[in-house]
Amino acid sequence: MSVTTPRGFRAAGVAAGLKSTGARDVALVVNDGPLATAAAVLTSNRVQAAPVLWTRQAVSDGAARVVVLNSGGANACTGPEGFADTHHTAEHVADAVSAAGSDGWDEVGAGDVLVCSTGLIGLRLDMPALLAGVDAAALALAADGGDAAAHAIMTTDTVAKQAVAQRDGWSVGGMAKGAGMLAPGLATMLSVVTTDAVVDAATADAALRAATGSTFDRVDSDGCMSTNDTVILLASGASGVEVSLDELTGAVTEVCASLARALVADAEGASHDVAVTVRGATTEAAAVAVARAVTRSNLFKAAIFGNDPNWGRIVSAVGTVPADVAPFDPLTLDVTVNGVQVCRGLGVGEPRELVDLAAEREVRVEVDLHAGDASATVWTNDLTHDYVHENSAYSS
Amino acid sequence: MSVTTPRGFRAAGVAAGLKSTGARDVALVVNDGPLATAAAVLTSNRVQAAPVLWTRQAVSDGAARVVVLNSGGANACTGPEGFADTHHTAEHVADAVSAAGSDGWDEVGAGDVLVCSTGLIGLRLDMPALLAGVDAAALALAADGGDAAAHAIMTTDTVAKQAVAQRDGWSVGGMAKGAGMLAPGLATMLSVVTTDAVVDAATADAALRAATGSTFDRVDSDGCMSTNDTVILLASGASGVEVSLDELTGAVTEVCASLARALVADAEGASHDVAVTVRGATTEAAAVAVARAVTRSNLFKAAIFGNDPNWGRIVSAVGTVPADVAPFDPLTLDVTVNGVQVCRGLGVGEPRELVDLAAEREVRVEVDLHAGDASATVWTNDLTHDYVHENSAYSS
Numbered sequence A, B: 001m002s003v004t005t006p007r008g009f010r011a012a013g014v015a016a017g018l019k020s021t022g023a024r025d026v027a028l029v030v031n032d033g034p035l036a037t038a039a040a041v042l043t044s045n046r047v048q049a050a051p052v053l054w055t056r057q058a059v060s061d062g063a064a065r066v067v068v069l070n071s072g073g074a075n076a077c078t079g080p081e082g083f084a085d086t087h088h089t090a091e092h093v094a095d096a097v098s099a100a101g102s103d104g105w106d107e108v109g110a111g112d113v114l115v116c117s118t119g120l121i122g123l124r125l126d127m128p129a130l131l132a133g134v135d136a137a138a139l140a141l142a143a144d145g146g147d148a149a150a151h152a153i154m155t156t157d158t159v160a161k162q163a164v165a166q167r168d169g170w171s172v173g174g175m176a177k178g179a180g181m182l183a184p185g186l187a188t189m190l191s192v193v194t195t196d197a198v199v200d201a202a203t204a205d206a207a208l209r210a211a212t213g214s215t216f217d218r219v220d221s222d223g224c225m226s227t228n229d230t231v232i233l234l235a236s237g238a239s240g241v242e243v244s245l246d247e248l249t250g251a252v253t254e255v256c257a258s259l260a261r262a263l264v265a266d267a268e269g270a271s272h273d274v275a276v277t278v279r280g281a282t283t284e285a286a287a288v289a290v291a292r293a294v295t296r297s298n299l300f301k302a303a304i305f306g307n308d309p310n311w312g313r314i315v316s317a318v319g320t321v322p323a324d325v326a327p328f329d330p331l332t333l334d335v336t337v338n339g340v341q342v343c344r345g346l347g348v349g350e351p352r353e354l355v356d357l358a359a360e361r362e363v364r365v366e367v368d369l370h371a372g373d374a375s376a377t378v379w380t381n382d383l384t385h386d387y388v389h390e391n392s393a394y395s396s
Helices: A050-058 A079-100 A127-140 A146-152 A201-213 A245-265 A284-295 A298-305 A311-318 A385-392 B050-058 B079-100 B127-140 B146-152 B201-214 B245-265 B284-295 B298-305 B311-318 B385-392
Strands: A009-014 A026-031 A037-042 A066-070 A113-117 A161-166 A171-177 A190-195 A230-235 A273-281 A334-337 A340-344 A362-368 A374-381 B009-014 B026-031 B037-042 B066-070 B113-117 B161-166 B171-177 B190-195 B230-235 B273-281 B334-337 B340-344 B362-368 B374-381
Touching: A009 A127, A009 A146, A026 A079, A026 A127, A026 A146, A026 A190, A026 A230, A037 A050, A037 A201, A050 A079, A050 A113, A050 A230, A066 A079, A066 A127, A066 A190, A079 A113, A079 A127, A113 A230, A146 A161, A146 A171, A161 A245, A171 A245, A190 A245, A201 A230, A201 A245, A245 A374, A273 A284, A284 A298, A284 A311, A284 A362, A284 A374, A298 A311, A298 B385, A311 A334, A311 A340, A311 A362, A385 B298, A385 B385, B009 B127, B009 B146, B026 B079, B026 B127, B026 B146, B026 B190, B026 B230, B037 B050, B037 B201, B050 B079, B050 B113, B050 B230, B066 B079, B066 B127, B066 B190, B079 B113, B079 B127, B113 B230, B146 B161, B146 B171, B161 B245, B171 B245, B190 B245, B201 B230, B201 B245, B245 B374, B273 B284, B284 B298, B284 B311, B284 B362, B284 B374, B298 B311, B311 B334, B311 B340, B311 B362
Parallel strands: A066 A113, A190 A230, A273 A362, B066 B113, B190 B230, B273 B362
Antiparallel strands: A009 A026, A026 A066, A037 A230, A161 A171, A171 A190, A273 A374, A334 A340, A334 A362, B009 B026, B026 B066, B037 B230, B161 B171, B171 B190, B273 B374, B334 B340, B334 B362
16 A cells, blocks of 8 residues: 555655654655656646756656655745755755665665655755755665654654555556645655556656646635645556556546545544535536636635535625626526535525535535536535634644 | 815715615715716626616617615526616616716616626516615716715725826716725725716727726625625716826826725725735746736635744645746745745745734835846735634625
8 A cells, every 4th residue: 555565665764853753754765667658747836846856867867766755844945055955955864864774775865865855934944954864765665664754754644645546457556645735834745656567658658648638637725726736646657467557447447536535534723525526517627627727716615614615605606707708698597516416507496405514524515517418527625714724823 | 075076076975774774785886977988897797787788789889877785685696587677777877877867968768777686696676676776866866976876885894995087177986885895795896986077988988998997897805706896997087187098097096096905905804904016027027927826825824814924825826827827937936924934045035033913013024036127016915813713704
């Protein structure tokens, strides 16, 4: 159930003292091969943390052996010095992992090391603590170390998020951290996904982009995008099984979907997980645009917190999407909440009293545009007192 | 200090029983001329309430004599029956106002009546109560009735919002309701602006669009757009003073800016009014786009509630604006909060401890993009426990 489930991977998670709590805060994931295939999807925010800049460059050749991840500091908006810290970290990891040795390769260089950081913006990392943690993690690398790594990347997460997709002779494993982009300090979302399938870099990249596009990209707890978001796919080829792009995309999507759902379920301060499904759109992109407009409406999200299936706030959010983005006739809009069609043809439908939102954490909103055959689902959470508290009471 | 300050107008506000509190809830504003010039800017939401559909049609000839406004019901998503209610209201207003008489005209028809409603979505209006209120208001019309009208359009507002711009021989007056689009029930923003200048319909329309574009359109308390938002300009010509487009735009903008600032100051549940000014943009549109990204960030708004000048959340929001919308180099970003440059060149600037947000309600955030000479300001409020409470605890 982890990144070390696929063959050819070792991992570790140690406590380096970056977190004031003394919890694990440095993780390593090592690909022992034979392949060193790697791909990454990085934040589309134009303000990018040093590790994001580094990882984009390091993965550009489609190969990597190691991912190092730290919580306790984002290393974002830290200038040239912050980038030097990331560079230094990668070199140190390469040396430490090389010294620890591998059956699959002789030595790794800094360019084989991808770096992820999460924590506060605008603060330099505690480099001595981090590098000591890297040394300890290199010595702790183990074929069953995935669970320790998954714990080391947690920040405000209350549970470690891991998932596996088993296939015939090969598998995909993954871990993720983040509270659905809803936590204090901009809630960086980090994920490492591994597979022992035989995959080249182009296939890995295409599969990862397709998988993230329909999973992590459709989790939108509060519309805020981090400077550090990173999803990495590593393929070892250790199973000896060659897979098609479709097969790989399917398995990676399965793992990413499970991890994304876990992020929503653990979103800080939330009392409801809300799936907004838009049907009858002309295109999938139009469906996503409409769903995202609803999931970003504070009035809608506050109503869900109040267990009120307030369809007026839903159709008002739907109506803000420009016609060239999502063509539909507003007068035909239907809205269903947990199976009850509370709005029919932009008018009153079934009584909203039939919807009992207090009974379950999960809320399912369906909007039918009656304009085409495409559909999409975006997940969000409700807007609660605890969200405001978590994001205002603590400096970050 | 009201819509009846310019010559040629009468107004009234009465309690018709639409509000459960017994407060005033029906208002009339009558233009006795000689001119009947009218213009309106209506919500860009594709889901539009019946009164918005009516007013768009009625004002299309550039003329109107009467505006009727009711609180206690939005008449949105009420189907053909709701539109018939609005039509019926306009006819009844025309008859009642004609019966009351005027020195400036003989008779008005339904097509001379603009209609505004605010309140809950998806509920039919209490038409007997509304029409009785119209009759009472028609009998109460007075040249000093502006203040009563301003009170009758209040919903969750705690104060009536009115403003006047005095010019040489002519003036502009205005009233507005709304809690910065932040209140329960989608906080419809309604405003009626009057002038006794001699103005034709095209000039009135151009002046009103320019004024709302730089004032009401830049109040963005929670990013939620109502189905009923309406701003109307009526010109009586009673001063006999002909004014240019620039002169009219200046005076109408002055009134609208004052009213917009009053909306922010009265936003429900808010503890801070926040002005986000973006400088150094390539175009005004780029500056607005960046400012809006900041004012819509829940993480930023929650930080302000916590009196934390969290520039990391500001630059992260700035970085979400696509490069084709707002060209700039993220590495040059400066952020100043209440005069303290807390972020310089995307790195740590002055100590954030120098900023004391707890001391004042008003917060001024300045972002310098260093890409051009354009600037713009968007107002918002902080995200507070009271916002969540107001928007979740009450059905609407």
